[in-house]
Amino acid sequence: MYKENNLSKNQQIIFDLINKSSEPLKAYTILFSVQKKGIKAPPQVYRALDKLVETGKIHKIESKNAFVACRNSNCEISKATAFSICESCEMVDEISDTKLSKYLSGFNHKKGMKFKRFNLEFFGICKKCKKD
Amino acid sequence: MYKENNLSKNQQIIFDLINKSSEPLKAYTILFSVQKKGIKAPPQVYRALDKLVETGKIHKIESKNAFVACRNSNCEISKATAFSICESCEMVDEISDTKLSKYLSGFNHKKGMKFKRFNLEFFGICKKCKKD
DNA sequence: TTAAAATTTGTTATAATATAACACTATGTA
DNA sequence: TACATAGTGTTATATTATAACAAATTTTAA
Ligand SMILES: [Zn+2]
Ligand SMILES: [Zn+2]
Ligand SMILES: [Zn+2]
Ligand SMILES: [Zn+2]
Numbered sequence: 001m002y003k004e005n006n007l008s009k010n011q012q013i014i015f016d017l018i019n020k021s022s023e024p025l026k027a028y029t030i031l032f033s034v035q036k037k038g039i040k041a042p043p044q045v046y047r048a049l050d051k052l053v054e055t056g057k058i059h060k061i062e063s064k065n066a067f068v069a070c071r072n073s074n075c076e077i078s079k080a081t082a083f084s085i086c087e088s089c090e091m092v093d094e095i096s097d098t099k100l101s102k103y104l105s106g107f108n109h110k111k112g113m114k115f116k117r118f119n120l121e122f123f124g125i126c127k128k129c130k131k132d
Numbered sequence: 133m134y135k136e137n138n139l140s141k142n143q144q145i146i147f148d149l150i151n152k153s154s155e156p157l158k159a160y161t162i163l164f165s166v167q168k169k170g171i172k173a174p175p176q177v178y179r180a181l182d183k184l185v186e187t188g189k190i191h192k193i194e195s196k197n198a199f200v201a202c203r204n205s206n207c208e209i210s211k212a213t214a215f216s217i218c219e220s221c222e223m224v225d226e227i228s229d230t231k232l233s234k235y236l237s238g239f240n241h242k243k244g245m246k247f248k249r250f251n252l253e254f255f256g257i258c259k260k261c262k263k264d
Numbered sequence: 265t266t267a268a269a270a271t272t273t274g275t276t277a278t279a280a281t282a283t284a285a286c287a288c289t290a291t292g293t294a
Numbered sequence: 295t296a297c298a299t300a301g302t303g304t305t306a307t308a309t310t311a312t313a314a315c316a317a318a319t320t321t322t323a324a
Contacts (some may be wrong), residue, residue, distance in 0.1 A: 008272060008319095027310065041275060046311065051272095062194035063251065065281095065310065084241045087248075095241060103235060104252075109216045109227060112259030116219075119195065120236075120252045127244030140290095140301055159281065173304060178282065183301090197281065197310095 007057075013037050014048040015069070018058055024066030024092050053078060061085070061092055063121050072096045079117045080105055086126035095122070139189075145169050146180040147201070150190055156198030156224050185210060193217070193224055195253050204228045211249045212237055218258035227254070 007015060013034055018025050025033075031045045039045060049067060052058040056074035058067050059081050068083075071094045075081055082095040082104075104118050139147060145166055150157050157165075163177045171177060181199060184190040188206035190199050191213050200215075203226045207213055214227040214236075236250050 010273075038274095042311070043275080043313090044273070047272080062253070084243075084245050084247070086245070093241070093243065093245075097239075097242075100239060107229075107232060107254070109225070109254065109256075110229075111216075111225065112262075113216050113218070113225075113254075113256050115216070115254040115256040117255040118252060119255075120250060121194070122239070122241065122245075122247040123249040123251075124241075124245050124247040130244075142302075170303095174282070175284090175304080176302070179301080 008048075008051075010039055010044055011048045011051055013039065014045065015052055015057055018052075018067055019069040021069075023090065024061050024064055024068045026064075026066045030067075059083075059094070059119075061121070062119060063123075064090070064092070066092075068092055068094065070094065081118070082120040082122070084122045084124065084126075086129055087123050088125050088129040091126050091128075095120075140180075140183075142171055142176055143180045143183055145171065146177065147184055147189055150184075150199055151201040153201075155222065156193050156196055156200045158196075158198045162199075191215075191226070191251075193253070194251060195255075196222075196224070198224075200224055200226065202226065213250070214252040214254070216254045216256065216258075218261055219255050220257050220261040223258050223260075227252075 014030060017030060017033055027042065027045050027049060030049075031039070031042060034045070049058070049060075053060055053067075054077075056070055056077035058069050059075070059078060060067055061083060063085065070078075080101050082097070082100060084093045084095055085091070104120065105115075108114055146162055149162060149165055159174065159177050159181060162181075163171065163174060166177070181190070181192075185192055185199075186209075188202055188209035190201050191207070191210060192199055193215060195217065202210075212233050214229070214232060216225045216227055217223070236252065237247075240246055
């Protein structure tokens, strides 16, 4: 049963919910939504979330403690993520920009650090909110 | 009393603590450290932190829920922040790189969003940890 | 095939992070 | 002065996340 798509039962339930959502979901919002499916306690949600993040199926929006499905071929398993976040309507969009990604992946801190991963969050007002 | 440096009493106490720390400090670590100075409850700490972030004196490391003093002329009041984070020793360093900053400040999302602010967190293993 | 290893699940309790709400004091401005 | 704005102190509570343990499922490989 688990082999077909490499996600376990709880992971699949939670991924499906995040994947069909148009906005980032918070852990406890997820918890309430999946209680009818038998997922009743926070650790069940957090474990699934951890695994999904680890495998790049979802990303955590750190500034919002919320989770979105990856829209970008799993982002090399979450090594290079970038988001645009509207400060008015809270909309979050994953940015897929090869030049940006290459630029940042190639960036190395002068002090001798070699980066393995980055997360970038842009904030502004989205097109839709600008009109209102 | 407040005029001399534009920080209030609690803001100054908390800024001083963060500023002299060699590592990011968490809100409740700060709370315990300043109880002897009369700051006894979380709201007092969070209010000071909020203000200090707002004025660019400190930054929040979102992936760690921790705070560091700005080492970079207040980063245009926190409009453009970048950090390198060691995944081994948890060291955090603020990156000051004009080219990077300009590149990102000039980046605009295709979908019509104009960015006002960004936060970038790089993860890797620092020089010191690599040797060990 | 079958026993050991690794992963996932279920569950209770608790830790860690953050804010609401209210009464009050201090400071800046006119 | 007197008004507005910002900061303080306090209690309670909301939100986010993990520890710890027992059981079941799946994978691996002898
Ligand atoms: Zn992605
Ligand atoms: Zn918007
Ligand atoms: Zn700075
Ligand atoms: Zn290190």
